[in-house]
Amino acid sequence: MNWIQHNWALLLPLVLGACGVWLMMPGARSIRPLGGLACLGALVLGFQLVAGSRDVSGSMFLVFASATLISAVLMITSRNPVYAALWFAVVTLGVCGLFLLQSAPFLAAATIIVYAGAIIVTFLFVIMLAQQAGTSSYDTSSRQPFCASVTAFTLLGLLLITFQSAAAQQTVDGARATEVAAANKALDVQMKVETLDIHKSSRPLPSEELGQMRGLGRSLFTDYLFAVEIGGTLLLIASIGAIALAPRRAQGTL
Amino acid sequence: MNGSIQPTLLVSAALFALGAIGFLTRRNLISVILSAEMMLHGVALAMVTFGKMHGNNEGQIFTIFILTVAACEAGLALALILSLYHRTKSLDMDLWSALREDDMPSPVGHDSSAGATQPDTHPVQPTLTPAGLPIDPKTPLTPQRPNREETATHV
Structure with a gap:
């Protein structure tokens, strides 16, 4: 119970997101507007977790990340596979924007060419070849949406806890490293040279x-x-x- | 736990989880493959972020290889989907749930008995021994599936 009180900022968006995705999934019990509101709330609360910077790159990150996540939710919950493929194109564009922010311009260009240029077009060809009669019965129902949402958001929570504790460990290690650095500087330099030699180029x-x-x-x-x-x-x-x-x-x- | 998460890692983990939900729940074969591609996007984003944290190019190199494998996967998956569609004239994944082992329960829920065509039922199919059962050497390895019709009725 103490742990829940300590980590409610992490748990609340996860629970909201799981409920929202569950409500948005196609099926008999789907309430799409309510689920969309819950997902948006989860998104806003989730962005409170991370350390956002208030400059241009921070706001661009917010734009790209929210575009990516919103269209990801719309993709997995859409009833028409053509719309799913188009939302997947938006996901790809958002991920490419995040690649640019992570200083990977070549990867952004390559991902746009490979995914948006080739893969999605091929998927659309197959959908239009195979499914000319619009939405069908298997698109309007989903298999075990509640269990899948709970499982996937538990996985997401575990990943986030791992990242959080790794970040905390890193700050502790950084503080300790500055203390120790003066003492064994020679050893440290030697080790750094050895680790650099593995993949030098x-x-x-x-x-x-x-x-x-x-x-x-x-x-x-x-x-x-x-x-x-x-x-x-x-x-x-x-x-x-x-x-x-x-x-x-x-x-x-x- | 005072460390704050790197923001891009949050996005990549969320993409992975959302793709997993789509992979598990959707019944259209194409939506399933698209969700798997979205999980690959999440992994690629995490790779690039880790590479930037370490200050070297290896994360981006890994992502290039992920891209290669994703392209191969999309081509093969679409060829498979086309040949599956050729048999059933439907993209429903639950039509293929008869491919499971005999002692597994049916993954098809109650509400999903939609009126679609059944896949081709070949009279003679090669069978494998169910996992965990000892092979009786006296019985020949002939295709015998006694309860086949009962287990696959509500497909």
């Missing part, structure tokens, strides 16, 4: 910024060259497999 040079394409390419083609080869092979095999799995024209089109 993944660390940006002093003249580079984090996430610059030059540094990314150097890391990709030195430290991770073998993985790049395997990734290329995987793409080749997946395309062969997709062609082999898809129904033949001789078997009749859809």
Whole structure:
């Protein structure tokens, strides 16, 4: 009970969010406006948890994060798979904005090209090929929405508690490190050199910024060259497999 | 617990949880795959954030590989969905619940007995021994499923 009183700021948005998603899920017991209000409340309360900065990047983070989360909820609760795919495109755009804020411009561009340009278009093709008669019966009901919401939000709570305790540990470690740093500076420098040597080319040079394409390419083609080869092979095999799995024209089109 | 969470990690964890809800509850095959892609988005966001916290490019490299695997997964999943649709003329996932093992309860709820076509029931299907049961060496490995019709009636 003491723990609940201590952590109510974490628990309240989780409970609200679980109830909201449960109410918004398609099914017999769905009350969509009420669920949407609960989800919005959970979002606002959840943003109180994090340390938001009041500058431009902080407000851009708020815009991108709320766009991402709102359209994620709308995606998993929408009754029409075409709308679900379009909301997923909005989720992708929001995630790309967050990538930009985390200094990953190349990844933002690549994700937009791969997801919004290729994957969602292919999904839309398949939906329109397979489901021409609008919403069907299996889209208007969901399987065990209450249990799934409770499970997923319990997982979310555990993740957040882990992140919180890790952040607390980090501040404690940071304070202790400044005390100890003077004592064993030589040892520390030696250890740092050793850890740097493992993946040396993944660390940006002093003249580079984090996430610059030059540094990314150097890391990709030195430290991770073998993985790049395997990734290329995987793409080749997946395309062969997709062609082999898809129904033949001789078997009749859809 | 005074440490405050990195804001982007909160978003990534929430994306993962929401994608898990969609993956577990939706009955349309395409919605399920889209939810799985959203869980991958959450993981990618966490990777990029961790990479920035450590000040090196490895998180972004991992995300590039996640992107590769996601592209492969989408292609294969759509090919699979098309061939499943070819059999049942429906995107309902519950039509395939007869693929479970014989001793498992039916995952289909009461309200979901919608009037859709049944999948092709092949008369002779290869069967596996249910997990945990000892094999009797005298019985031949012939396709025998005595309660097959009873367990799959309300699909």
